[in-house]
Amino acid sequence: MQFRSYAPHLAAIFATMFAGAAPVSAHAHDALPLGDGNVSSKPKSGNVYSCQQRFNPNAPGAQASGKWIRGNEWAPTAKPIVDGAVAWPNSAITVSLEGDQRLVRANNLPDHKTGVFPVARADDAYRYDRNPNSIREQDILLRLPAVPQLASNPSCVPMGMIGFALTGAAIYNALDARGDDAPAHEIQDSCNGHPEHNGQYHYHNLSPCMTDSRSQPGGHSDLIGYALDGFGIFGLHGENGEIVENKDLDACHGHTHEVIWDGKKRTIYHYHFTEEYPYTIGCFSGTIENRQANRQMPRARQGNRAPGGGGHAVLQKAAQILGVSEHRLMDAVGAPPPNFHRAAQMLDKSEREIRQAFGTARQ
Numbered sequence: 001m002q003f004r005s006y007a008p009h010l011a012a013i014f015a016t017m018f019a020g021a022a023p024v025s026a027h028a029h030d031a032l033p034l035g036d037g038n039v040s041s042k043p044k045s046g047n048v049y050s051c052q053q054r055f056n057p058n059a060p061g062a063q064a065s066g067k068w069i070r071g072n073e074w075a076p077t078a079k080p081i082v083d084g085a086v087a088w089p090n091s092a093i094t095v096s097l098e099g100d101q102r103l104v105r106a107n108n109l110p111d112h113k114t115g116v117f118p119v120a121r122a123d124d125a126y127r128y129d130r131n132p133n134s135i136r137e138q139d140i141l142l143r144l145p146a147v148p149q150l151a152s153n154p155s156c157v158p159m160g161m162i163g164f165a166l167t168g169a170a171i172y173n174a175l176d177a178r179g180d181d182a183p184a185h186e187i188q189d190s191c192n193g194h195p196e197h198n199g200q201y202h203y204h205n206l207s208p209c210m211t212d213s214r215s216q217p218g219g220h221s222d223l224i225g226y227a228l229d230g231f232g233i234f235g236l237h238g239e240n241g242e243i244v245e246n247k248d249l250d251a252c253h254g255h256t257h258e259v260i261w262d263g264k265k266r267t268i269y270h271y272h273f274t275e276e277y278p279y280t281i282g283c284f285s286g287t288i289e290n291r292q293a294n295r296q297m298p299r300a301r302q303g304n305r306a307p308g309g310g311g312h313a314v315l316q317k318a319a320q321i322l323g324v325s326e327h328r329l330m331d332a333v334g335a336p337p338p339n340f341h342r343a344a345q346m347l348d349k350s351e352r353e354i355r356q357a358f359g360t361a362r363q
């Protein structure tokens with residue numbers, strides 16, 4: 001098992017910490033509060049205002065957790081990581097201003113090395129999270145507003161991509177498919193990334209492979225990526241170079257002050273990554289236009305649509321969630337469009353359960 005560098009000290013810290021001898025600060029870097037359950041149906045600090053409100057506790061994800069999670073805390077540095085150092089020389093991303101739009105084009109391969117996916121049997125991470133997916137190129141074309149605007153009301157964040165990092169990979173919200181704290185439960189590689197079922201490599205929190213540079217006045221972090229509402233996502237450091245915490249930000253994980261934006265000093269709303277849950281953004285403060293124009297699809301998957309749409313991977317995942325074989329599920333839903341009513345009878349499940357399985361599988 002490959003632990004991050006200071007694991008030996010950490011073992012000692014853990015031994016002390018969980019013996020109850022030392023009080024654990026919520027903001028100590030070696031132990032963070034676990035975010036499980038902090039999913040809300042409205043904007044709320046320290047929560048993910050999630051568009052999806054019901055989660056299947058048996059959805060695919062890590063199959064076990066280890067000693068890095070204790071009670072209501074988890075220790076990022078004690079979590080195993082997916083081994084490997086796979087380079088992606090074809091990584092490509094361009095960001096350009098065209099009229100009133102900012103276009104992000106990318107193939108979603110990161111500009112840094114990743115672990116080996118699917119997780120190898122020999123990797124000790126396999127014991128906890130058998131991520132069976134491979135990293136695959138995606139066609140990313142995001143049409144973001146060049147000058148994003150605050151909406152009158154924040155909106156919820158979906159599962160899947162909520163933003164895009166300048167490293168060339170996607171940013172997801174803090175939740176895994178079960179609605180739990182993804183960085184705490186899922187095993188990622190040393191860059192805090194992993195692929196989902198379509199092969200999209202993504203982060204749920206700040207990656208040590210993103211450069212949290214601080215060339216802005218006062219030591220404020222530089223831009224690290226864009227949220228899908230067009231606002232920038234910056235690193236851990238605030239206006240005076242201090243580490244930003246949830247209490248310094250609004251419920252969506254942002255605030256307004258002067259930063260360098262498109263090469264000029266501007267007072268503009270922006271988000272921050274934090275070390276604490278929800279790590280990225282809790283909701284969208286801006287308007288989400290052209291949602292349909294935000295294309296994200298795996299390459300070379302055309303013509304392979306499973307019942308319900310979305311390819312073989314969706315069927316596979318839905319079958320896994322429902323605990324039936326792929327073959328049986330395919331038989332039950334029939335030729336497209338899927339017959340959920342018939343499937344419910346054949347599989348002795350509720351129609352709602354089946355719809356939800358497909359819904360989750362598509363994320």
Ligand SMILES: [Zn+2]
Binds near residue numbers: 186
């Ligand atoms: Zn993930």
Ligand SMILES: [Zn+2]
Binds near residue numbers: 220
């Ligand atoms: Zn700031």
